[in-house]
Amino acid sequence: MTPRLASPIRALARTSMLLLLVVMVAAGCSRNTKDDENEGVPVAELYQKGHDSMRKGNWSNGATSFRRLVAQYPYGPYTEQALVETAYANYKMGNNEEAISGIDRFIRTYPTHRNIPYMYYLRGLVNSNRDTVFLQRVWSLDSSRRDLASPNQAYADFNTVTDRYPNSRYAADARNRMATLRNTFARHEIETGLYYLRREAYVAAAQRATYLLETYPQSEYQNDAVALLAASYANLGNDTLAADARRVLEQNEPDHPSLTGNWPNEPWKIRRLNPFATERTAIDNDRD
Secondary structure, three states: OOOOOOOHHHHHHHHHHHHHHHHHHHHHHHHHHHHHOOOOOOHHHHHHHHHHHHHOOOHHHHHHHHHHHHHHOOOOHHHHHHHHHHHHHHHHHOOHHHHHHHHHHHHHHOOOOOOHHHHHHHHHHHHHHOOOOHHHHHOOOOHHHOOOHHHHHHHHHHHHHHHHOOOOOOHHHHHHHHHHHHHHHHHHHHHHHHHHHHOOOHHHHHHHHHHHHHHOOOOOOHHHHHHHHHHHHHHHOOHHHHHHHHHHHHHHOOOOHHHHOOOOOOOOHHHHHOOOOOOOOHHHHHOO
16 A cells, blocks of 8 residues: 655645744844853953943943853953943933932832932933833924923932932932923923813912912922912902002013913914914914
């Protein structure tokens, strides 16, 4: 009896399986080679390798070298510095959650380390950009109209630097960033107050203006808050308080558009129908 030959389809399936197995084995070997290329390298050489990658802007390779260093040499000054560098690399790569996790772990493990001021400062930088999405950067979306949880945490981080480490090299920049964040928070309040004004919720609008003036004095939007008070009191029929607010505004910013009846200058409504238009509010129109 003549033996039956295997069908061409079955033979092709076997060949494909063998090829797939070869590719998987080769890929596994390649990964192992890449993962183990730093194994056994002296700590100083391994640190220098990561540091050189960071200087070239190759954050991924730098972080890989530093992670291998920490795994092989879990104690010592090189390890401590590698943890700091890894957190910075994650920040530069946009791995915000990993950066925060590494920073928090470092602060807990080395609470008296000389780099603690820097780690609080770095955490502030990460939190400042934590919720910044690609479209927000491209279309210049107003950060004050987004969730302010991360900016508030960033403010607390920078405040820690200025309060606990006022003589550190990061304190001056932390103060400047706090001032910028205060303006963001103040803008959030004035935008909310203007929303209430448009909705004829005049008591709520006046409350927002008062809160802004009390909480963020000397902010970029303090005169707008006074103008909002004047408009709210006028609509409430309280002419005395409205006149007082207008008098204060005349003293501080005599050219404010509300004094000529041109405030708030709301954007043209049809603009909102254009998906490619940058985000604008009455505040932006008044400053153009």
